[in-house]
Amino acid sequence: MVETVLETSGLTMRFGGVTASDNVNFKLKARELRCLIGPNGAGKSTFFKCVTGLLTPTEGHVYMRGQEVTGWQPHQIASLGVGIKTQTPNVMDALSVHENIWLAARRFYNVVEARERADSIIDRLALGAIARTQLGQLAHGERQRVELGIVAVADPWLVLLDEPAAGMSAQDVDRMTEIIHELTRFAAVVIVEHDMQFIRSIAQTVTVFHQGAVLMEDHVERVMSDPQVRAVYLGKKA
Amino acid sequence: MGRSASQDVMITLVVSAMLIWLLPLMISTYTLTVLVIYGMLGLSLGLIWGFGGILCFGQAAFFGLGAYTYAIAAINIGESTLPMILAVLVPAVFAALLGAMMFYGRLTDVYLGVITLVVTLILFKFVNSTAGPQYVIGNARLGGFNGIPGFQTLNVPGDPGAYIWGDPYFYVCAIALVIVFLLVTWLLRSSFGRIAVGIRENEVRMGLMGYDVAARKTVLFAIGAAIAGLAGALFANWGEIVTPNLFSLGQSAEIIIWCIVGGLGTRFGPIVGAAGLAYLKFMLGQQSMIDNTLVMGLILVLFVLFLPRGLVPAVASLLNSIFGRTKRKPRPRRMRRARHG
């Protein structure tokens, strides 16, 4: 019996008259890698924000490792040991790479250990050459990588990534894929993404969102060949 | 981060000892005392704004609260030690409550500005309308517009008859400023300070890392208020009267101008800005050709336009480029001032 690390039941989010997330039931096992896909406005990001505490759902529940976390603040969820990366690069621009990652490690470890962990993750992500550079001066791909380091440095058991590959070069994407695979050795990973290429390269199970609800959930190859999914992606009503 | 902590402390001690020795030879200690007090007040806002990203339009509220707390406590208690402690604690507790209300409500930048401004106005209006005999705390009449004169001023702890005033009072204030400065240095070097800077840079990210941003901002806000309260109490002792003007928006405006002119994101900048501009104001009072307000306004506008980082960082980078120790590229860093509140 593998532990369920993330579960939502009847998760619903309405903005005024718009239902952005509609009765989503979702389950994720430990060390599972799951991609959330769907066209723009399908409700992936709303779902993501409800799970990470950036939004409080209108209805429904969120559980992590069996504990109800509905309505928790992001910092409370993160404190459980959840690593979160938002859609746009969300980093401290005026601080150096090392400082950024150190701050993330310091939340869970003492000063000395935090430094050691930051150093080691910088090595693993091949950021050594720019460790003392301010984030504001780095290219987009490098910033994404630093943010991944921020997420990974504290050894999370659940990692939530919103479009980690957006705007990256092919080479960067390859490295990203590698890192994500490495993460799944210890953690469950949820990736919100609409780059099909990237999803094919890393995913096994994907969950397809459409109009706020889960359309289907299956292995990536079967999803890709599903006529309904194709129709949704092409904008036709299924 | 270039220097080690002990170097930093040594430099601070040597420089301040030099200044405490040299300055009284040029400016009368009575005037110097108030410059030192304003320096401390500038530092209090410089800490929360420059390092915490909290732009408070009402730092004068804590200054005034400290001064009034001291005056009221001194009238009721007599001996000055406990009133001094209260003058630090009361503004800190008040700020903690106010900060918790604002930060847990996720109020940021402009909204934060409005709330702090409004709270200052409320305090000002309240204190200003307490002239009637019904407004009494213990033996202290609040006095309304005219303020509270005639309270016990600072004495040697334990000996209410031994007043500290004149030159010794200057040394007390100067040493207090050095101690506060060192405490601020230590705070900023600690994890708490580095996390505060992280919050200034990106609140959402720090929250996603698991930091309770609201709690940390509240604590920092309260620390800033405690320093402002101490400055207020020292000011009350210096002026021997407290008036509602301490709470005024004009006073708040001046503190902000000091920080901008001196330089945000530095510890030294707000102190230099405060002392420099207060001295300029004092000098301008001795002439009548040009209106003082006009000069202050022009200084602020010109700094925002042409030197938004302030004097100290500008001078520092100038010195760096002349006596450049390292070959690092000059970094076109512009602090994102208070973007996140």
Next chain:
Amino acid sequence: MSLNRRELLGGAAALSTAAMLPSASMAADTIQLGSILDTSGIFDAYGKPMDQAMRLAVKEINDAGGLLGKQVEVAAYDTQSDMALYSQYAQQLTRQDKVDVVHGGILSASREAIRQTMRKTKTLYFYNVQYEGGVCDRNIFVTGVTPAQQVEVLVPYAMKKSGPKVHILAADYNYGQITARWIQKFVEDNGGEVVATDFFPLDVADFGSTITKIQQTAPDLVFAPLVGGAHLSFFRQWSAAGMKDKVPLASTTMGVGNEHKVLTPEEGNGIMVAYNYSQELETPANIAFKAKWQAEYGDTTAIHELAVSTYQGIMLWAAGVRKAGSVERDAVVDALETGISIEGPAGKVTIDPQTHHATVDVHIMEFEGQGMTVIETLPQRAPIDTQAVCDLQANPGDNTQYEIEI
């Protein structure tokens, strides 16, 4: 250092540099008079004419050969309507400039900010402003009128002209609170009744609701010791509502800073006041004073009560110095305590030895065409309010501002 300052401040540098130097070297051949007034900032409407009056008085003394054969030299500081600067400049005057006397202070808060410094440094201090009364300190002399001096004569006059029901609107600070109590006392002493008393902080400028409230209490007379520019709006809004011809107004403050010249005749005419001075006084002393002012400044419209008080304060001090034959504080205080008096533009001014306040002529006046027409003059009114609480002859060590209980 001083070069930079000179570049920065131009002509003013000479003054400030002089102020930096030890003044002992000059003290020998001149007498130093310190002045500390708000000649800029929000109170400069009071302070500027006071400054002019001070300079005029000193010039007159010097033109007549000075005091004790020495010229009087002025060290003047502008406190910019900032209370903190009062403390600073008071220290400057007493510890560095080491002046022989200080004249100045406008608001009561400013006086209290510097009074103790003057006392500690044994510098004789003159406060030349109308105020709430009650200061009891041997080191200070007060030449302005106090509430009882005005209210005692104004209340019966105003009630006789209107009726017994009085509504009081007072500025919400020390002065207003105390004056309101004196008004209440004298209204009741004269068989009237105070129907309501409202207090307004100095920044209140909207009196719409208040005017409605007054109409509910339906008084025969409104007594309005309101202070400052914002409160001036009351008189304007009162007239705009058409109340002016229905209920008469009286005030103890309106016009002290020449506020009546800002109101139109329609808004101001008929308001009853009582002061020590009016520009319209037809006495030879006032005519001569206005001529001197005209010669010095070209325009007499700025003269007001506080300016004349300042002028009279300096003349009283000068008389004291002459009588004492010295500028030494205790000698001058003793000389003034003999009940010395001078003939000023507003009439005879006598020092009351018991309180160090002034016994002055009080004139009942009404506004007319932006001037103050004198209706009746009541000569030599003593400061009875302060006398009730303060006796410096009996307790020369006293150092309090009494809140006068009625």
Next chain:
Amino acid sequence: MDLSFVILVEVLYGVASLVLISAGLAVVFGMMKVINLAHGEFMMMGGYATITAVGLGVNVFVAMLVIAPLVVGLIGLIVERLVIRHLYGRLVDTMLATWGLSLVFIGLATMIFGNTTTGISTPIPGFAVGGYQVNGYNFFIIIVTIVLVIAMFAVLRGTRAGLIARGTMQRSDMAAALGYSPDRIYMMTFFCGSALSGLAGAVLAPLVGLVPTSGGAYIAKAFITVIAGGPSLIAGLVSSATSFGLVSQFFTFAISPVIGEVALLIAAVVLLRTMPQGITGRFFKGKL
């Protein structure tokens, strides 16, 4: 009965004056996301422009309704060109720079006009309602405000300039993409906002006296009203002015003017705490 009418007029006047003193600030903030802390001084200059013009023999209504807005609008234009345009997108910096400007204007006005309170008398006489006298000028202010709100609505709804303005409010880059220079739009907006401030200052000048520091009395209230109103320009302005006007007038009549002001401030704190995006951030969404 008479009393309730009189009180009604006072309450309406309270609301109208809040709308009036906030309109200029609201336009500039709504369109440009610039907080003009010199707004109060713009009002003060509107007052001085009126008094100076009246002193030169101009009809008082012409001075208030035409000359003052024009003069202050032009001053605003100069300020925008010299200072504000260098600071777009830097909210806090513009606040600080305009704060500095407000001090500069206070200083200049002091040097030119002196610190003595000046003013003009109200050009409209009071009249009697039953046993009560009412300030006729209050009606004038109420009417000017109503006309102003209708005019703002009409311009935004019905004209090409209004369309561009609405577009800019939604997305400043959109207007640029449509070929309108944001630079010019901002310039015009600042002109209009300043002119509105000037108008407000001019219209209020006869009621309350004028000193160079008069602006300080308005800026806090205007600032609070605009921020509490939230993103929608007209709906926000009217809704927050109404809420604050009602609260402050209620306490003014029940207790005293000071308590009325304090009640307004406390209401602002409560409102912003419960609705951090302002009233129209929650209600009346998408309205003008």
